[in-house]
Each structure stands twice: as structure tokens, then as C-alpha cells.
Amino acid sequence: MSSTALPRQIRGPSAFGGGLRRALYLTWIIGLTEYRLTYFGSALGYLWSLMRPLMLFGVLYVVFSQIVDFGDDIVNYPMLLLFNIVLFNFFADASTKAVTSVVDREAIVRKMHFPGMVIPLARVLSGGLNLAVSLIAVFVFLLAYGVDPRWTWLLLPLLLVPLVLLTLGVAMLLSALYVRFRDVAPIWAVVSTALFYGSPVLYAIDKVPEDYRQVLMLVNPLADILEQGRSWVIDPNADGAIAAAGGGAWILVPIAVGAAVCALGVWVFNREAPRIAERL
Amino acid sequence: MNERATAVGVAGVSKTFRIPRQHLMSFKERAMHPFRRVAVTDLHALKDVSFDIEQGEFFGIAGRNGSGKSTLLKCMAGVYRVDRGAITVAGRLVPFIELGVGFNQEMTALDNVVINGVMMGLSPREAQRRFDAVVEFAELDDFLDLKLKNYSSGMQVRLAFSLMVHADADVLLIDEVLAVGDAAFQQKCFDAFHDLRDRGKTVVLVTHDMQMIERFCQRAMLLHRGAVADIGDPGSVARRYLELNFEEDDEASVTAGRPEDVSHGVAIGDVWIERPDGRRVDSVGQGDPLVIRAEIEALQRIDDPEIGVTINDEAGTVVFGTATRELGREEQPFEPGERISLRLALRNDLKPARYYVDCGVHEGVHRVAAFRYRASDFLVFGNRAQLGLVALDHTFELERRRNRTEAATPS
Numbered sequence: 264m265s266s267t268a269l270p271r272q273i274r275g276p277s278a279f280g281g282g283l284r285r286a287l288y289l290t291w292i293i294g295l296t297e298y299r300l301t302y303f304g305s306a307l308g309y310l311w312s313l314m315r316p317l318m319l320f321g322v323l324y325v326v327f328s329q330i331v332d333f334g335d336d337i338v339n340y341p342m343l344l345l346f347n348i349v350l351f352n353f354f355a356d357a358s359t360k361a362v363t364s365v366v367d368r369e370a371i372v373r374k375m376h377f378p379g380m381v382i383p384l385a386r387v388l389s390g391g392l393n394l395a396v397s398l399i400a401v402f403v404f405l406l407a408y409g410v411d412p413r414w415t416w417l418l419l420p421l422l423l424v425p426l427v428l429l430t431l432g433v434a435m436l437l438s439a440l441y442v443r444f445r446d447v448a449p450i451w452a453v454v455s456t457a458l459f460y461g462s463p464v465l466y467a468i469d470k471v472p473e474d475y476r477q478v479l480m481l482v483n484p485l486a487d488i489l490e491q492g493r494s495w496v497i498d499p500n501a502d503g504a505i506a507a508a509g510g511g512a513w514i515l516v517p518i519a520v521g522a523a524v525c526a527l528g529v530w531v532f533n534r535e536a537p538r539i540a541e542r543l
Numbered sequence: 544m545n546e547r548a549t550a551v552g553v554a555g556v557s558k559t560f561r562i563p564r565q566h567l568m569s570f571k572e573r574a575m576h577p578f579r580r581v582a583v584t585d586l587h588a589l590k591d592v593s594f595d596i597e598q599g600e601f602f603g604i605a606g607r608n609g610s611g612k613s614t615l616l617k618c619m620a621g622v623y624r625v626d627r628g629a630i631t632v633a634g635r636l637v638p639f640i641e642l643g644v645g646f647n648q649e650m651t652a653l654d655n656v657v658i659n660g661v662m663m664g665l666s667p668r669e670a671q672r673r674f675d676a677v678v679e680f681a682e683l684d685d686f687l688d689l690k691l692k693n694y695s696s697g698m699q700v701r702l703a704f705s706l707m708v709h710a711d712a713d714v715l716l717i718d719e720v721l722a723v724g725d726a727a728f729q730q731k732c733f734d735a736f737h738d739l740r741d742r743g744k745t746v747v748l749v750t751h752d753m754q755m756i757e758r759f760c761q762r763a764m765l766l767h768r769g770a771v772a773d774i775g776d777p778g779s780v781a782r783r784y785l786e787l788n789f790e791e792d793d794e795a796s797v798t799a800g801r802p803e804d805v806s807h808g809v810a811i812g813d814v815w816i817e818r819p820d821g822r823r824v825d826s827v828g829q830g831d832p833l834v835i836r837a838e839i840e841a842l843q844r845i846d847d848p849e850i851g852v853t854i855n856d857e858a859g860t861v862v863f864g865t866a867t868r869e870l871g872r873e874e875q876p877f878e879p880g881e882r883i884s885l886r887l888a889l890r891n892d893l894k895p896a897r898y899y900v901d902c903g904v905h906e907g908v909h910r911v912a913a914f915r916y917r918a919s920d921f922l923v924f925g926n927r928a929q930l931g932l933v934a935l936d937h938t939f940e941l942e943r944r945r946n947r948t949e950a951a952t953p954s
Contacts, residue, residue, distance in 0.1 A: 270552060270631040275624025288661045296658060300649055371645050375662065376621035376638035537624040540617070541560060 276372075278380040278529075278536040286378040293381065294388030301389065312396040316352055320345045327465055337467045338498040342408050346497060347464040347489050349397045350422075354430050354485065355455045357390030361434030362441050362448050369543050379536045383434040391427060405496070415495040422488050422495070425521055429484055432525030435532040442535065442542050462486050467493060468507045480508040484521035487514070548633060550714055550745035551596040551619065556628035558589040558614055588614040590769040591628070596747060596762075598633065599740055603760035603777060604749045605784050611769040612749050613718060616640050619747070620716055634713025635664060640749075641718055642703035648692035652683060652702060655691055659703075663710040673709050680735075681705035701728055708735050714745045733759060753781040754826075754922065785920070805914040808845060809877070809904045812838035814918035816900070819888070827891045829925030829934055837885040837902050837918070841877035845912055848874050849905040852887055854898050855917075862893060862932050866905075893923045894934045 279286045302311040324341050327333040334340030361383040371377050398419075406412065441447040462485040463471075471479060480486050487504040494503035505514045561583040588611045596602045606612040617623045619630055620640050639645075645662050646655050656677050660670025678684055681701040683694075691699065707715060736746050736759070748760060756763045756777045763780040765773040765787070773783040814837040817823050827833045835852060851866035865887065867874055877883070885902075898921055903914040925934070 270549065270633040273619065273621045273630040273632055273636075275618070275621055280621060282664070284666075285661070285664050288667060292658055292661050292667055296647060296650065296654065300647075303649060373617075373622065374639060374641045374644040376636075377662070540622050 276376065276379060276537050276540055278533045279378045280376060280536075286381050289378065289381045290384045290388055293385035294392070297385060297389035298392040301393065309396065312393050313400040316345070316349045316397050317400065319352070320348050323348065323465065333465065337470075338500065339408070339410055342405055342410055343467065343493055343497045344465065345404060346401055346492060347462075349394065349401050350426060350489060350492065351459060351462060351464045351485070353390050353394040353397075354426065354433075355459065356393070357387045357430050358433045358437060359451065359455060360390070361386045362437045362451055364434075365438045365442055365539060366543065373540050373543055379539055380435065380532055383438040383532070384431065386438075387427065387431050387434050390430070394423075410497065413495075413499060415499070418495050419492070422492050425484065425518075426488050428525050429488075429521045432521075432528035435528035436524070439528075439532040439535040439539070442539050458483070458485060463489050463493075467501070469502075476507060477509045477513070480504065481513065481516045482520060484517040484524075487517045547597045547599060549595045549631075550598040550600065550633050551602075551747065552629075552631040553595070553615075553619070554593050554629050554631075556589055556592045556615070556618060556625045556630060557587070558611075558618060558623060558626050560586040560588055562586055587769050589618070589625075592766070592769070592771055593628075594764055594771060594774055596745060598745055599743045601736065601740055601746045601748070601759055601761050603756040603763035603780070604747065604766060605751060605753065605756050605763055605780060606766035606772075607751060607784075607788065610766040612751075612766050613640070614769075615766065616716055616718055616747070616749050632714055635711070636714045637663060637707055637710060637712040637716055639663075639707070640716050642707065643699050646691055646699065646703065649690060651690055652678060652687050655702070656706060659706050660710065663706070663712065665710065677702070677705045677709050680708065697728070704728075704732055704735075708739065712744070714747065715739065716747050716749075718749045751784075753784055757781050803914075804916055805903075805911050807910075807912050808841070808843040808906075809848075809913035810840045810842060811902050811904065811913050811915045811918060812840060814838075814900055814902050814915065816919060816921045824921070826922040826924055829891060829893070829895060829923055830936075831891050833889055833891040833921075835885075835887040835889075835900055835919070839883040839885060839904065839913070841879060841881045841883070843879050845877040845904070845906045847907050848877050848912070849908075850874075850883070850885060851903045851905070852885070853901045854893070855901060856899075856932065857897055860932065862898065863889075891923060892934050892936060894932065895923050895925045897922050 274280070302308050305311060307314060320341075323344055327344070328340060334344070337343060364382045364386045365372060365379065368382050372379065372382075402416070437447055437451055461479065461483055468476060468480065468486065468490050480490070487508060490501070490507050491504040494501040504517075505511070508514050508517060562585075563583050592611075592615060604612050604615065614623065617640060618625050619632070620636065620638055622640065639662075645659055647658065650658075653671075653674055656674050657667055657670045660673065661667055665673070678687065681698075681704070683698060683702060686694065686698065691702075694702070739746060748755065750756060760777045762775060763777040764771060765780045765783050767787055772787060773780050814835070815823055816825065816827065817834045817836055818827075819832050819834060835854075837852070839850065841848075849866055849868045851864065851869075853861045853864035855861050899917040900919040900921075901914070901916055902918045904912045906912045
């Protein structure tokens with residue numbers, strides 16, 4: 264007998280084709296590379312990971328705190344604003360960049376056997392690295408502002424996990440659809456703006472009229488993540504997502520919505536993956 | 544059971560692309576015509592293709608543009624999914640079909656080696672470990688700190704090729720890569736291929752360069768309109784390729800069809816190319832002496848015979864032609880059974896390409912007694928880049944005068 268490996272059938276492209284281990288290595292190395300190149304060539308380099316949310320925060324703070332008295336009765340409003348912006352920006356940035364990601368990497372998709380799902384995953388990973396750096400700055404500011412550190416700060420990963428999963432779901436869904444429908448890009452630009460105002464980023468959920476409050480909390484998982492973050496990190500007296508969603512088992516609804524988006528993203532991408540190379 | 548194991552098995556593979564006639568791509572169009580089926584044209588890129596490649600073989604796949612060879616390669620690499628049939632591969636396959644895919648121009652050689660290594664299935668650490676060997680083979684030790692965008696295209700190809708060789712894959716798929724790079728590195732590439740083959744690796748080369756198929760492949764396959772037209776000895780595959788090309792050309796231009804071979808009282812036998820020392824060749828270096836030979840037999844008496852030879856390029860343009868009458872010679876009549884041996888010696892001032900020799904015999908001025916279209920062909924090789932049809936012997940001089948006032952140095 265020869266020492267040949269057993270013949271294996273070439274099954275064509277798929278979301279994770281070529282082995283899970285390779286796909287994970289690829290996600291890591293490509294995501295890291297993209298992050299390193301984000302601010303490449305700029306004078307401040309990685310500092311922009313800190314500077315960008317801070318500058319945006321500065322603008323919004325001046326507008327909503329100094330010009331229109333928006334956050335007067337919200338505890339630690341500037342810090343809430345900063346915290347929310349960093350979290351929401353991760354979602355918006357990663358998903359927007361993911362839309363065109365597969366098309367942008369056309370050369371790879373068309374000229375080599377490549378696990379397609381790695382591409383949106385790497386975009387989200389690169390956004391996640393950016394988020395991690397930004398969050399360090401957020402906590403430094405929280406302490407400097409005089410927010411008392413509490414043990415609930417340690418629960419933050421419990422919010423980041425669903426946030427990342429939701430972002431991944433959206434990224435996979437949009438990147439796969441964009442290959443077929445280029446309309447996805449302008450549509451998503453509008454939808455993500457709507458989500459910005461439809462999530463308690465600039466405001467706290469108790470500012471929303473009672474009638475809409477529960478609906479918002481049920482259909483938009485981002486609202487729950489941000490509200491729960493407010494309660495754990497910024498203002499211990501805030502009600503938290505469960506109460507705002509209607510109490511008790513109602514919280515399962517936004518969780519289900521988030522899980523459904525994620526599952527839909529994986530399903531759509533998986534279904535499209537074998538033909539992406541032909542359609543580009 | 545001395546047979547070598549099969550490295551790549553392709554069984555009954557078909558691939559059809561559905562190409563929409565007009566693009567109904569946007570939501571709006573979908574929404575306005577929800578029930579309208581998009582008209583599609585089916586393009587049968589591959590039709591029931593089957594073949595096996597043995598382990599350690601250097602296998603060539605030839606075909607014209609649009610014959611389906613790149614589609615086949617993409618199916619083998621796993622870029623496209625086959626519609627029918629199955630492709631099996633023993634061992635690890637290089638996932639690229641082109642060198643340098645996945646290179647990031649903004650990053651250094653090291654970063655790119657790691658990224659590319661991971662794409663080829665290595666772990667990041669393993670890829671990093673092989674960096675030195677990769678760079679040494681690519682002869683890029685002096686340029687490690689440069690970003691890839693500052694590399695010349697030749698340097699990038701060297702790096703990419705070196706990476707592929709060092710990835711330890713069992714099967715390598717290569718699409719026309721070696722057209723790039725200088726002659727010395729090309730040779731190095733082929734040495735590397737032979738070395739890989741000796742280690743039991745399999746190389747699949749896709750090209751429409753028949754010279755390359757004949758020089759390097761042990762076996763070759765010819766694809767024509769998505770189906771296997773021929774498989775086996777590279778020489779015969781190359782000939783079949785040329786035949787198919789003529790047929791296609793004839794179909795393409797009905798009016799300028801392939802001229803009929805004629806034989807009325809004269810038979811043109813063997814026509815070939817040789818060197819002055821009498822050795823038959825099928826390729827001639829630029830500037831080297833070249834002899835066209837032909838054997839002609841008269842079957843009946845031919846009065847006032849004239850023998851002509853033309854050299855034509857692929858497009859059918861007569862690049863050079865000569866005939867006995869042109870030289871002011873009156874030939875004695877051919878007697879039945881007389882054998883004429885033709886020897887046309889010239890210096891090869893043609894530019895590198897493939898050329899065809901037509902040969903004809905006239906009786907008087909108008910009657911064609913014999914004609915053979917493309918009775919022989921030969922290849923001209925050389926590496927001087929030139930324009931035009933022929934490489935005329937020349938010298939090139941420049942006399943340059945600078946405008947003194949501008950060139951004057953400040954004093």
C-alpha cells in the first residue's frame with residue numbers, strides 16, 4: 264500500500280469549507296490584519312480607536328446636554344451617552360462594513376477555496392478589537408467622572424456576547440444578500456440610522472412614552488442590551504431591561520428576536536455560500 | 544498492483560452557468576415584476592468530463608479560451624460547486640488557482656507569508672516558522688521590510704510561488720502562472736516542480752501554451768467546448784490542439800476557409816524544418832539559420848513547373864514567400880516518376896511565434912498542380928521584444944543634443 268492519504272471528495276465552496284480549524288485561524292488572522300490596517304498610515308494610529316468615539320461623544324454631548332436640555336434628569340447622562348455610543352458604534356460600524364465585505368474580497372472568493380463566512384466574521388472581529396480598546400477608555404472616563412465602580416461592571420461580557428452575536432447575524436445576512444441585491448447597502452444605511460434613534464442611545468428608555476416603551480424593548484434587542492448596560496454600569500437605580508420589557512418572561516421575546524436574526528444570518532449565508540463565487 | 548495511486552479523480556463532472564439575459568437585480572425590479580421569470584441562457588462550461596491524474600504526475604490541461612479549463616480548475620479547487628459528477632483528491636490541495644491571491648499590498652512580506660500560509664491550511668505559528676525558507680527561495684532577503692506594494696510584480700510572483708512550494712500540499716493547481724518572472728526564475732520554478740514530483744506531489748498545469756505542455760508535462764488533456772477532446776501523450780495533445788484551432792478558425796471565417804489541398808499530377812510529400820547540419824527541428828532560435836525541406840514527386844509530365852514556398856503566421860498572413868520563377872529560373876519539365884528534393888535555406892529573422900509553411904507547384908503561370916496548406920509548422924523562440932511581423936537586423940543609434948542654456952550649471 265502506498266502512503267497516500269485517502270481520497271476525499273471536493274464538495275465545492277461552503278460557509279466553512281476547508282475545515283473549521285483553518286476557518287478559525289483565517290478569521291483571526293484576517294480580522295487582526297483588518298484592525299491593524301484600519302488606522303494605518305494615520306498619525307495617531309491605534310489612538311483613533313479611542314479618539315473617534317470620544318469626538319463623537321463630544322459632539323453629541325454639546326448638542327444634547329448643553330444646547331437642548333435632553334439628559335438633565337438622567338443620572339450620569341454624559342457617561343451614559345459615551346457608553347451607549349461605543350456599544351452602538353460597534354454594531355453600526357461592523358454591520359455596515361460587513362455589507363460589502365464579500366464583494367470587496369472578490370479576488371479571494373473567486374480564485375481560491377475559501378470559507379466564505381470568514382469574511383463577515385473577520386469584519387466583526389476587527390470591529391470587536393476596536394470595541395475592546397474603546398471600552399478601556401470608557402471605563403477610565405467613568406472612574407474619572409466619579410461613577411462608583413460596582414461588581415455589576417463585571418457582568419458586562421454578558422451583554423457583549425449577545426451584542427456580538429446579533430452583529431454577526433446581521434453581518435452574515437447582509438453580506439450574503441448584497442452579492443445578489445446591491446440595494447442592500449443604501450437600505451442598510453437608512454435602517455441603521457433608524458436603529459440609532461430607535462435604540463436608547465441618546466436617551467434612556469423611561470423617556471419613551473409608556474405606549475411605545477414595551478414595543479420598542481420587545482422588537483429591538485439592541486434596546487435591551489443598552490438598557491441593561493445602563494443599569495449595570497451607569498446607574499444602579501435604573502430598572503434594567505427585564506422591567507422595561509414588561510417584566511419576567513417578556514425578556515424572552517427580544518432574546519428570541521436576536522436569536523432569530525442570528526439564525527437567519529447563518530442560514531442565508533450557508534444557503535448562498537456555494538454560489539457566491541459564480542454570482543460575483 | 545504496480546499502478547500508482549490516483550491523486551485526483553474527476554468523474555462525470557458537469558457544470559452549467561445560468562446567465563441572466565438582462566439583469567433583474569434590484570428589489571424594485573423584483574417588486575414590479577414579481578412573477579416574471581428572468582430569462583437565462585444556459586452556458587454548459589463542462590460536459591461530463593472524466594479523467595484521473597496519478598500521484599506524482601505532471602499533468603497538463605490545455606484548451607482555447609472558453610474551453611472550460613479554468614472552470615474545471617475552479618471546480619477542482621473547490622471554488623465552484625459541480626452540478627453533476629464528483630471530484631476526489633487524495634491529500635492536501637493548494638487552494639489557489641492563481642499566484643498571489645490574498646496578498647495584502649499594505650503589509651510586509653512576513654505578514655503576507657503568515658496570512659497566505661494560513662490560507663493554505665498551516666497554523667499561524669507553522670507559517671511563521673517557514674518564513675525564512677520561503678524568503679530564501681524567493682531571493683527576497685534584502686527586501687523584507689518593504690511593503691508588498693513596493694515590490695515589483697516579478698518579486699511578488701516569486702514570493703507567491705515560493706509560498707506555494709513551501710506549503711507542503713500534495714496537489715498543486717496552477718493556472719498560467721509561469722508566464723511571469725524572468726527566465727532564470729522560471730527555470731527555478733520548473734526545477735522546483737520536478738523536485739516536488741520526485742517527492743510524490745502532483746502538479747496540474749492549465750495553459751494554452753503548447754510549448755509548456757510539451758516541455759514539462761508527462762500527460763496532458765485537451766478540453767474543447769467543455770468536453771475532453773483528447774487525453775494522453777503531450778505531443779499528440781498539442782497537435783490535436785492545433786488541429787482544433789484550425790477547424791475553429793475555418794468555422795469562424797467561412798469565406799476565408801481552409802484552402803483545399805491539391806494534387807494534380809504532382810504529389811508534395813514530406814515537408815519539414817531542419818538545421819544546416821541536417822537535424823530535424825520544430826523550433827528555431829531567432830537569428831539562427833533555418834532550412835525548409837520538401838520532397839516532391841511528379842506523377843505525370845509537368846511543363847514549365849514552378850515551385851513556391853510561403854511562411855505564414857497564425858493569422859494566415861504571408862510573412863515571407865519565394866518561388867523558383869521569382870528567382871528568374873526556368874525549370875526543365877518534370878518527367879513522370881521524377882523526385883524533386885527542395886532545400887530552402889534562410890536566416891530566421893522572424894519574431895517569436897508559431898509559423899506555418901505552405902508549399903505549392905504550378906504548371907505554367909495559372910494551373911495549380913499541387914498545393915499543401917500548412918504542410919509543416921515551426922516555432923520561433925527568442926527573448927527580444929519587438930513590434931511587427933519580422934525581426935529585421937538593425938542597429939539603433941541616438942544622437943542627443945541638450946539645450947545648453949537649460950543644462951548649464953549655475954556658476
